[in-house]
Amino acid sequence: MPEFITINKEKVGLGERRVIDLNIARLPTYTTIDLPVLVYRAQEDGPVLLLTGGLHGDEINGIEIVRRMIERDIVMPERGTVIAIPIVNIYGFIQNARGLPDGKDINRSFPGAKGGSLAKLLAHTLMNEIIPEVDYGIDFHTGGSTRANFPQIRCTFKSERGLELGKAFGAPVLMHSGLIARSFRSAAHKKGKEILVYETGESLRYDELGIEEGINGTQRLMKHLGMIKEAPQANDTRIFNSSTWIRTKNAGLFITRAELGESFNKRQVLGSIKDPYGELNSRVHAPHNGMVIGLNNCPVVNKGDALIHYAYNK
Numbered sequence: 001m002p003e004f005i006t007i008n009k010e011k012v013g014l015g016e017r018r019v020i021d022l023n024i025a026r027l028p029t030y031t032t033i034d035l036p037v038l039v040y041r042a043q044e045d046g047p048v049l050l051l052t053g054g055l056h057g058d059e060i061n062g063i064e065i066v067r068r069m070i071e072r073d074i075v076m077p078e079r080g081t082v083i084a085i086p087i088v089n090i091y092g093f094i095q096n097a098r099g100l101p102d103g104k105d106i107n108r109s110f111p112g113a114k115g116g117s118l119a120k121l122l123a124h125t126l127m128n129e130i131i132p133e134v135d136y137g138i139d140f141h142t143g144g145s146t147r148a149n150f151p152q153i154r155c156t157f158k159s160e161r162g163l164e165l166g167k168a169f170g171a172p173v174l175m176h177s178g179l180i181a182r183s184f185r186s187a188a189h190k191k192g193k194e195i196l197v198y199e200t201g202e203s204l205r206y207d208e209l210g211i212e213e214g215i216n217g218t219q220r221l222m223k224h225l226g227m228i229k230e231a232p233q234a235n236d237t238r239i240f241n242s243s244t245w246i247r248t249k250n251a252g253l254f255i256t257r258a259e260l261g262e263s264f265n266k267r268q269v270l271g272s273i274k275d276p277y278g279e280l281n282s283r284v285h286a287p288h289n290g291m292v293i294g295l296n297n298c299p300v301v302n303k304g305d306a307l308i309h310y311a312y313n314k
Ligand SMILES: [Zn+2]
Pocket: 055, 056, 059, 141, 142
């Protein structure tokens, strides 16, 4: 690692903590939008870990994980550097929206382009200003609207290093997830930087258990990387190499018997689809032995809607 970390032409030396404002663009009101990047460097050099929240602007749990780490001052390592960006998608955050004002998803816009859409510009800024300076990252996410996730780390098991880091995080669930084209994780992976994705809760809601699990896991990963000496005890992590969304064949009212984190055997009943008039009662069964890691909390469903995200081993 070089002596200085350089972001936006600003040099941060060992033992320094600094907020660097990356200028992105203006709002239509002509107000400038800056992306605050917080850099925490220990006196002793070591690995550089990136923490990002709010890549999707309505996913508050990740933002809260990074915010609490800053507030508790556990973001400052004893060795190495932490670069924290609590809210990547400032535009989405102020609008309670996942994407940018034009609807584009930053996490499908990597590696980005300077002259492209706002999503591509933000992706380009991350790839050019931040990624060259980091070794590893944790990208904190939350389930979509009305869809809640059980606390889980997603990484590709094809990368030995990724799997090792995922295990070190020690979340309740560790799941294989292939690299998605144009995602942040995939673009960073191509540059040789391992990014873990942490998911918990649903958008625009706090998930207290998942927030604290995210903080504890980050500390365990920092300990594993030699950045700190002490970290909270790990969970008994359940490891799954596959997952699927169980979709409904019928429209109607979804009544679930399953809870997030609950394990089932193949063919056990997870819930039912009923119609409001007492005619339909279509049972939803577990497709494999496995665990419910995501749940659609909206009772009203159309044919083909995703009901349950189910993890299993094949
Ligand atoms: Zn997300």
